Amino acid sequence: xxxxxxxxxxxxxxxxxxxxxxxxxxxxxxxxxxxxxxxxxxxxxxxxxxxxxxxxxxxxxxxxxxxxxxxxxxxxxxxxxxxxxxxxxxxxxxxxxxxxxxxxxxxxxxxxxxxxxxxxxxxxxxxxxxxxxxxxxxxxxxxxxxxxxxxxxxxxxxxxxxxxxxxxxxxxxxxxxxxxxxxxxxxxxxxxxxxxxxxxxxxxxxxxxxxxxxxxxxxxxxxxxxxxxxxxxxxxxxxxxxxxxxxxxxxxxxxxxxxxxxxxxxxxxxxxxxxxxxxxxxxxxxxxxxxxxxxxxxxxxxxxxxxxxxxxxxxxxxxxxxxxxxxxxxxxxxxxxxxxxxxxxxxxxxxxxxxxxxxxxxxxxxxxxxxxxxxxxxxxxxxxxxxxxxxxxxxxxxxxxxxxxxxxxxxxxxxxxxxxxxxxxxxxxxxxxxxxxxxxxxxxxxxxxxxxxxxxxxxxxxxxxxxxxxxxxxxxxxxxxxxxxxxxxxxxxxxxxxxxxxxxxxxxxxxxxxxxxxxxxxxxxxxxxxxxxxxxxxxxxxxxxxxxxxx
Numbered sequence: 001x002x003x004x005x006x007x008x009x010x011x012x013x014x015x016x017x018x019x020x021x022x023x024x025x026x027x028x029x030x031x032x033x034x035x036x037x038x039x040x041x042x043x044x045x046x047x048x049x050x051x052x053x054x055x056x057x058x059x060x061x062x063x064x065x066x067x068x069x070x071x072x073x074x075x076x077x078x079x080x081x082x083x084x085x086x087x088x089x090x091x092x093x094x095x096x097x098x099x100x101x102x103x104x105x106x107x108x109x110x111x112x113x114x115x116x117x118x119x120x121x122x123x124x125x126x127x128x129x130x131x132x133x134x135x136x137x138x139x140x141x142x143x144x145x146x147x148x149x150x151x152x153x154x155x156x157x158x159x160x161x162x163x164x165x166x167x168x169x170x171x172x173x174x175x176x177x178x179x180x181x182x183x184x185x186x187x188x189x190x191x192x193x194x195x196x197x198x199x200x201x202x203x204x205x206x207x208x209x210x211x212x213x214x215x216x217x218x219x220x221x222x223x224x225x226x227x228x229x230x231x232x233x234x235x236x237x238x239x240x241x242x243x244x245x246x247x248x249x250x251x252x253x254x255x256x257x258x259x260x261x262x263x264x265x266x267x268x269x270x271x272x273x274x275x276x277x278x279x280x281x282x283x284x285x286x287x288x289x290x291x292x293x294x295x296x297x298x299x300x301x302x303x304x305x306x307x308x309x310x311x312x313x314x315x316x317x318x319x320x321x322x323x324x325x326x327x328x329x330x331x332x333x334x335x336x337x338x339x340x341x342x343x344x345x346x347x348x349x350x351x352x353x354x355x356x357x358x359x360x361x362x363x364x365x366x367x368x369x370x371x372x373x374x375x376x377x378x379x380x381x382x383x384x385x386x387x388x389x390x391x392x393x394x395x396x397x398x399x400x401x402x403x404x405x406x407x408x409x410x411x412x413x414x415x416x417x418x419x420x421x422x423x424x425x426x427x428x429x430x431x432x433x434x435x436x437x438x439x440x441x442x443x444x445x446x447x448x449x450x451x452x453x454x455x456x457x458x459x460x461x462x463x464x465x466x467x468x469x470x471x472x473x474x475x476x477x478x479x480x481x482x483x484x485x486x487x488x489x490x491x492x493x494x495x496x497x498x499x500x501x502x503x504x505x506x507x508x509x510x511x512x513x514x515x516x517x518x519x520x521x522x523x524x525x526x527x528x529x530x531x532x533x534x535x536x537x538x539x540x541x542x543x544x545x546x547x548x549x550x551x
Contacts, residue, residue: 046076056091061123066099068109106316106346112125129146145178153189158275159273159275173199176240177204200224241256260371261404296371306390309360309362311340313342318406324410324413331392332391335420349376358379360381371404385402
């Protein structure tokens with residue numbers, strides 16, 4: 001017998017938070033679990049001795065210290081706190097140093113959670129495990145990546161099995177920071193024993209003693225600088241780090257966020273090989289990189305077709321995030337689009353489904369968390385770079401190059417904003433001429449915005465900018481007739497009797513309203529008969545007078 005099912009709810013009673021299970025890397029945890037008993041090795045793996053010395057050296061400053069752990073290392077948090085506290089008490093018998101454990105982060109565990117640390121007025125944050133190395137702006141940070149186990153001989157042998165056909169091949173070697181302590185040994189072995197000559201790698205410059213936020217080189221993972229006569233297409237890439245969902249820094253997505261960032265950023269390499277130390281698995285991910293890049297290209301096309309864009313804040317600590325938000329707002333506005341700003345913590349399907357008026361979202365977050373590819377979301381979520389390509393296709397065409405870091409995007413977006421403002425000014429001047437021609441009842445042929453071809457729908461889509469700030473900009477250029485121009489454009493924004501938006505100045509919200517099946521109660525202004533004062537009902541809800549009379 002068929003049963004009736006009601007509509008699916010976007011929200012629930014919240015029990016999923018309590019019943020949530022986290023998929024962890026069993027192989028890695030089994031390797032680290034012995035550290036709960038072997039305290040000496042635990043101190044070496046997580047640099048406890050040096051951490052204690054830094055706190056003791058600055059005991060008058062670092063009195064409230066927050067220790068941030070990802071989900072994968074929480075089972076070691078109590079042991080690390082215990083050993084760290086003992087190290088501090090050995091050198092300072094009586095102290096007022098307090099240690100706090102931060103677990104569930106406001107956004108991604110790869111980022112330093114300054115918001116959570118401020119809840120206990122922390123003077124120092126110690127970040128454990130994998131990190132995206134996004135620089136913070138308010139609180140000093142010490143990074144403890146942990147000396148995660150890796151078999152150097154097996155890694156070098158896997159490297160050689162993939163590239164032994166050409167010892168002089170140009171190769172880029174990248175790595176997850178949790179394996180940085182062995183990279184020097186791996187490079188030395190590849191060059192001396194396996195005789196590879198052209199290996200480029202990034203260097204980790206960690207000034208461990210100076211943790212002040214004024215120190216611009218607290219943590220720096222240098223980008224790869226290619227020779228002037230070389231291009232990225234000339235190189236192969238070998239990446240050492242997590243490659244599956246069960247990685248040391250699983251973000252709950254379909255694949256590893258750090259690896260996805262690497263695959264898309266270096267997708268132009270001739271081949272991409274990934275090696276996962278936990279499982280000792282080595283595989284060719286070249287086609288996987290191309291597939292990931294094509295998915296992002298679809299996102300660019302969706303932005304191109306969007307009229308209303310939501311700006312979602314995915315970080316409150318990464319450097320330049322406020323500047324990036326302001327520049328994105330300016331770019332959307334200059335391109336004649338409508339935007340809304342959202343600050344909602346960790347995003348999920350239920351939150352994002354509350355705003356059906358939004359055509360697409362742009363997510364402001366660190367390079368790893370900004371790449372969201374989930375089919376569960378109802379609207380596309382793009383990165384700032386994808387937004388730039390979608391809105392400014394002529395100035396920034398698709399070439400396969402992909403950028404996720406704020407510091408590299410900001411100069412480009414600032415330049416695009418200035419160019420789009422010039423185009424917007426030209427549109428407003430044409431708009432003012434249309435207003436004047438309409439006022440004088442003149443018939444002048446103005447060329448409308450050319451439609452663009454939508455690759456998603458296979459049809460031509462009208463390009464109609466919403467220059468909702470046209471009055472302000474035009475009045476700044478023409479102070480003499482500002483009142484006249486304001487009145488003219490205000491007249492054009494009025495709704496007519498059939499609720500159609502006027503031709504000259506569109507409204508994104510107005511057009512969305514026109515597409516809805518229910519638009520609210522119709523007013524019928526001027527068509528409703530005005531009745532005189534009439535006698536109302538007498539009595540109360542239990543029984544009005546006329547009801548008793550009817551009985």
